[in-house]
Amino acid sequence: MAFILQSAPYVHAPTSVAQVMRYVLYALLPAISVYVWFFGWGVVVNILIASLTALWVESLMLWLRACPLRPFLQDNSALVMAWLLAFALPPFTVWWMTVLGVAFGLIFAKHVYGGLGNNPFNPAMVGYALLLISFPADMSRWPSVYALTEHYPTLADSFSIIFYGQSISGFTVDAITGATPLDSMRIGLGQLHPVSEVKNNPLFGLFGAKGWEWVSFSVLLGGCWLMYKKIIGWQISLGVLGGLFTLASVFFFISPEHYPSPLFHLFSGASMLCAFFIATDPVSAATSNQGRFIYGVGIGCLIYIIRTWGGYPDGVAFAVLLMNMTVPALDYLTRPTVFGEK
Known part of the structure; x- marks a missing residue:
């Protein structure tokens, strides 16, 4: 290939x-x-x-x-x-x-x-x-x-x-x-319970699940250290978190009792792990800076779509694999200008 x-x-x-x-x-x-x-x-x-x-x-x-x-x-x-x-x-x-x-x-x-x-x-x-x-x-x-x-x-x-x-x-x-908080939220909303009622479950903390919030925050710190060491770039990570946050914010603004807050999505499941450790795989991800950002945004949006309307509480694996399929097209469409050419 x-x-x-x-x-x-x-x-x-x-x-x-x-x-x-x-x-x-x-x-x-x-x-x-x-x-x-x-x-x-x-x-x-x-x-x-x-x-x-x-x-x-x-x-x-x-x-x-x-x-x-x-x-x-x-x-x-x-x-x-x-x-x-x-x-x-x-x-x-x-x-x-x-x-x-x-x-x-x-x-x-x-x-x-x-x-x-x-x-x-x-x-x-x-x-x-x-x-x-x-x-x-x-x-x-x-x-x-x-x-x-x-x-x-x-x-x-x-x-x-x-x-x-x-x-x-x-x-x-x-x-x-x-049940995980993502699964509890999905089941509760499927039974027509409002978000505020679902979050009365003692599983939930300030943003997501008690305990898991700190794990996600630790993953975030580790990812920021990788960016500081220039092991990963910011484009994919920002794209994943930005795509997930933006789509979640739109629906949360429309109906906060039917769609959880964007912070819930960022600090629940494998969102942070995906943004800094999984999606940033240099082999299966896009290569150009523009392509990487689009690739990350696509993953973030797919995570939200699968979580909200799909059959699985967390859609990180499927979102990454689906966007892996688009990498050849992204690399072709976002090729940087070759030195000496207009």
Whole structure:
């Protein structure tokens, strides 16, 4: 597959692929720490399972493709994919689902297209979409802050729940999980309850869900650090958040009791993770600055449309994958003027 690149002259990049990927992993650490504080060690176990699976699958596929193992394993791209997918999964997802999602994403969204740099779709979102479509009930089992006040899972509990379905102390995953704020809002509005009534649920905090607001804020801080280090540009992130915020503001202004506030959408679900870590994937996103902004706006609008009128409470994976399909057209239509041409 031929990709449209900007014209010469080219400048040697001051950082390598491995360094860029390490910065992405570092930027996720604050959000992971906050995640553990509020919701237990499940996300750490998921990351461990996903990382081991990613390294094994990456090695296997490189061997089958007769590629050298060391340079490609050391670029950290497989680990970034694994961490993003593990972070997006419910923290007590059964182990084999995490393995399936990582393996499917790496094999069918990365290596069948020729490896890093050739994949038209975001591998993490391909793996996530497979799990969401195949196992919708399991993918909706998210922990509640209130349930965790009685049963806060330790690291040993998290291992036991993920591998055996029950903690060491005896409580099951059903005792600590429930509907997410996005799902609760969607169901409540579908039953003709006003937004103010739905938000009386103790799940909700100031903007979104209690606990999840802080996770989203930590992701925002990590994303801003990546922009400061010039690992990602501002165009896609601003486009995603701006598109989501603008569309949500229009409908909130029309009927605030039928459509949640734009801040609810920004700080609920995977909006921040999408804006700074998922949509900014340099391979599957648009390449020109104008194309990147349009690409981000499209993702933000699709997230709102799927959340509001679609069959899934959060539409990040589908929004990203749908906009991945438009990248060749965006790159063609927004090509910058070649030096020396009018």
